Amino acid sequence: MKERYDPHEIEEKWQRKWAEAKIYESDPDQDNEKKFFITIPYPYLNGNLHAGHTRTFTIGDVIARYKRMLGYNVLFPMGFHATGTPIVGLAEQIQKKDPETIRVYNKLHEIPLDVLDTIQTPEQIVEYFSREAEAAMKSIGFSIDWRRKFTTTDPHYQKFITWQFNLLHSKNKVVKGAHPVRWCPNDENPVEDHDILRGEDATIIDYTLIKFKLDNDILPCATLRPETVFGVTNLWVNPENHHVRIKVNDETWIVSKEAYLKLKFTDKNVELEGDVSAEELIGKKVKNPVTASYVLILPASFVSPGNGSGIVMSVPAHAPYDYLALRDLKGKELAKYGITEDVSSIPLISLIKVPEYGKYPAVDAVNELKVKDQNDPKAEEATKFVYRREFHGGVLTETTGKYAGMAVSKIKDVLTHDLISLGIADVFYEFSEQPVICRCGATCVIKMVKDQWFLNYSEPSWKEQVYKCLAGMQIIPPELRVDFENKVDWLKDKACARRKGLGTRLPWDKEWMIESLGDSTIYMSYYIIAKYLDKFKPEQLKDEFFNYCLLGEGTPENAAAKTGIDIGVLKGIRNDFMYWYPVDLRTSGKDLIPNHLLFFLFHHVAIFPDTLWPRAIAINGFVSLEGEKMSKSKGPLLTLKSAVKEFGADITRLYILSTAEHVQDADWRAADVESTRKQIERFYKTAFDIIHDKNNVEEAGELKFIDKWMLSKLQYRIQETTDALNKMQTRRAVQNAFYLLMNDMKWYERRGGSAARKKVLGTWIRLMAPFTPHICDEIEEELGGKFISLANYPEADPSLIDKGAELAEEITGNTLRDIEEIIRLIKIKPKRIVLYTAASWKKTVLKKAILMKKENALDMKNLMNALMSDPTIRAYAKEIPKFAQKVITDIQGMDAELMSSLIDVDFDEISALNEAREFLGRAVECPIEISSADAPGYDPQGKSRQANPMRPAIYIE
């Protein structure tokens, strides 16, 4: 141990020693059933590891180290993710020498230009970044078992994925289906988020299309509120719009031209037959397929051809636009459409009852907002009000027949489903915002992708299993459990095959590549196999291999025969698997909750028995840089490598852990890291001084109050740290194990304590070892130990908790503060200070009062009675009532622990103050005298009578 702290020298030294001693390489230990299998999502290899990874991985490493020190056999492996499209895309950009890509990878990812020239293919990219990632993780001291690393593009891994999908396929978890996607008609490709120029917030909304009949034609009306079909009084057609007649499958529909163009991309067969003029429609009567009543088609200007089918069903009781349009027709000449009746007298049909409005909410809303007509912007506002209130508080009335009494918020799916099965409705997809423009400039549409492979996550029985799994799991922090449950509920079928990118092909349909989130769900089990990869060729990893090793199906003999793998090896792998599985903890950034972590659960429950389902998930937030969001592709970006290079591993670790808790985002600020560096340096220096201070070698002798106080404090710090780590509150853990303990030590040294320093140091480095392993090992070595990672984590020793010492120190601290405050206020240089401890009768009063409080019997009357019956106290009858009143008030706001201390602990304030006398005198630069109010001695102002228990009176002159 050198006098000057050199993080890089120390860190390289210990990383080398750890690797040489292989202390993080874990294998099943038959003598230790306490195993702990912790995993972290493997990083995606399209860039260098950054501060976000650093946070998630460091949290995992801390837990791994902590568990190891608690005596668990810990397995902490790591792999790399490379499947999918981004790496292929990156290779193309690099080959093209795209200036932006070159800049980003040179400047942000810190890859020298000459090196960038050598990583042109996806394979080279994967090779390069996996090497860099491993080096970076080693440089920060993660306690990973590197024998188990792999990359998802490895041929062996592809066999694993093949097996898995065959299995899911056979269990009917992978099915064929169709799904709407954002589609660029120009590129003829689905459009991803980052390919969108405009309208990136647009989501796909499914409208219900209700088929009104006009002779042999169908007029479909798109609606988000299919229940309102019961209140339709007419249809709306805009005479300005262009309408067409089209053949849809075996039906004939009339829609706007725009709707026709959209329908062409659905999974329906659509053929254009010809134009239809609005005049052909308006004035005709159509049949409502649900109520079988006939309603008129009327003209309205608000109907937009680009929205829905371009034909709108009118529900004036509940839709302000419909009501307004109907009202606008009053007195208009409609004879040219052959309409002779007075349409404004068409009766409204109410079907939703809502507390805020009367029978016709649309009418109330229009009147309330004084909307003029259908072109008034306020119509939009009125619509919002009505829709929101009806959705949240509305209930269907008798008008809706068998649906009466249902909540509006629940009806949509049920009714749509019913109507579709009757053949009188369909689904129509539409963007929530328009237009949506692709990067190429084309307007995007919604396309039904047909014959797509799906993981049918929406299957209720599968979800049931996941709920069951979740119920048995620990979610950290616990508040997120409800989030997980909601997301399981929300998850729909997921397309799991793609045409492009790296990956494994679908074994039964080789045109398709397995999508890259689908191949990352149960790979934790692969870490167990990965250790043995040099023992077999990819071709040997037939399904029988995995069936036996991971599922225990079939016999080892059969598996050996099929694969040509040694039967002993197979049995060994099976044993390893059963030892390590299930995953005890998976820690991850919060971005993976709605995708990867969900799939992780779904696939585990689908493939493994419940005894092997994951035990816990822990979530953490992101990392920003100086308040700015980090971005891999735009910057700013801080790589793990450069952070360690600049600050060293321990400082980086400690800082990133201490700056935020759990799901909160952490903000990396250079100024704060700098201060962490100073703290660590102080820690190092303190340790160095303690070890090399010759005067302290002999530490025997009577422990003073202050020594007992220090040891007592240490126990609390241990308790808090342990408790925090058990809840994975790394920030709180660091706070206690480092910063607060550091402050305790400062105070201890300032108070002249020394006898307990070495003892504290020995515990302290163990407490800190999971966070800053290198520096702790360096100090441990100097203390004569070896590999602190393998030492035991400190346990609080209740016998060292000393309430008396703590009270003594509290009195000392408070008294010092009081003296200083008085000096500051009266602005004199004190020449003489006298402290008076409280009269003993006051202590008796306080104790009696606390005892009464504990029995809930504390009031003035009871207390006075008790006091007056005590002859030793009655002597002070004159002073008692006032003091008793004060005591009662004080106790009201006192916490239980302090109360207990005050009655249980018997210690002498005088001796406590006497021990601190010299210190206090030095601190205020004035000699201090101490006496008791029982015999005050020198007391010119009678201050001693003000002395209270725990609060000595102070006289200054």
Add this chain to the structure above:
RNA sequence: GCGGGGGUAACCAAGCGGCCAAAGGUGCAGGACUUAAGAUCCUGUUGCGCAGGCAUUCGUGGGUUCAAAUCCCAUCCCCCGCACCA
């Protein structure tokens, strides 16, 4: 729209019914040390106060309670996710 998370002193951030004028850190101010700077340590950092005190504060407005930053109701504002993309 749906779902989740937040609003605490100059800033970051703990606390989530009473030792709370509110941990810890940063910044700022003063002091000690030093030839000086830096580092380190101490003190202060809502207002008032020449004796350890008082008053007012935890987005805003109500309420419950002996007691509220903490519980309830209402309200305003901010952030994140909503999919075929890792």
